[in-house]
Amino acid sequence: MIGPIPAGAELIYLAIVQAIETDRLTVRAAVESDRARFVELFTDEAFTVFSDGVHDVESANARFDRMLSLVDLVPYAKQPVVVRASGTIVGYTGVGTVSIEGLDRLEWGWRLAPAARGQGYATEATTALIARADSHRRHTDGGKSGCGRGLPEQSGTCPRPASRALRT
Numbered sequence: 001m002i003g004p005i006p007a008g009a010e011l012i013y014l015a016i017v018q019a020i021e022t023d024r025l026t027v028r029a030a031v032e033s034d035r036a037r038f039v040e041l042f043t044d045e046a047f048t049v050f051s052d053g054v055h056d057v058e059s060a061n062a063r064f065d066r067m068l069s070l071v072d073l074v075p076y077a078k079q080p081v082v083v084r085a086s087g088t089i090v091g092y093t094g095v096g097t098v099s100i101e102g103l104d105r106l107e108w109g110w111r112l113a114p115a116a117r118g119q120g121y122a123t124e125a126t127t128a129l130i131a132r133a134d135s136h137r138r139h140t141d142g143g144k145s146g147c148g149r150g151l152p153e154q155s156g157t158c159p160r161p162a163s164r165a166l167r168t
Contacts, residue, residue: 025083025084038092041089078094079129
């Protein structure tokens with residue numbers, strides 16, 4: 001990312017990146033005004049229970065900065081999951097980077113606030129963003145790479161999204 005998106009320009013940026021809407025959720029690129037919510041989530045032990053652990057404020061801000069910068073490179077990078085009815089960010093879904101044997105790889109993940117778990121939000125949001133990843137792969141490599149870079153193409157278990165649930 002070249003720099004932070006100026007206040008007021010976030011709506012234009014979101015329109016360019018194009019949010020994905022499902023029946024209940026919006027999955028969209030993170031913007032600077034999301035920082036406070038994500039710092040709150042990343043510093044919450046209950047939110048990070050299934051990850052590498054709770055962050056302090058400094059590392060939570062650094063993690064959010066990585067979310068902002070990666071979506072400029074990968075259109076299906078980690079993105080906020082927003083409940084449409086309330087406008088509340090309840091977590092994220094998408095890819096991040098992980099180093100395996102010295103090579104940077106993409107790894108898909110999601111995380112939801114405890115109150116948002118068990119409602120099908122992770123499946124709904126991830127299915128929607130996987131559809132974007134699949135579309136991106138087809139447009140960038142002609143569909144030659146199986147599931148797409150960073151997804152489990154060798155296993156033959158590539159997820160195929162249920163497009164009927166999407167409204168783009």
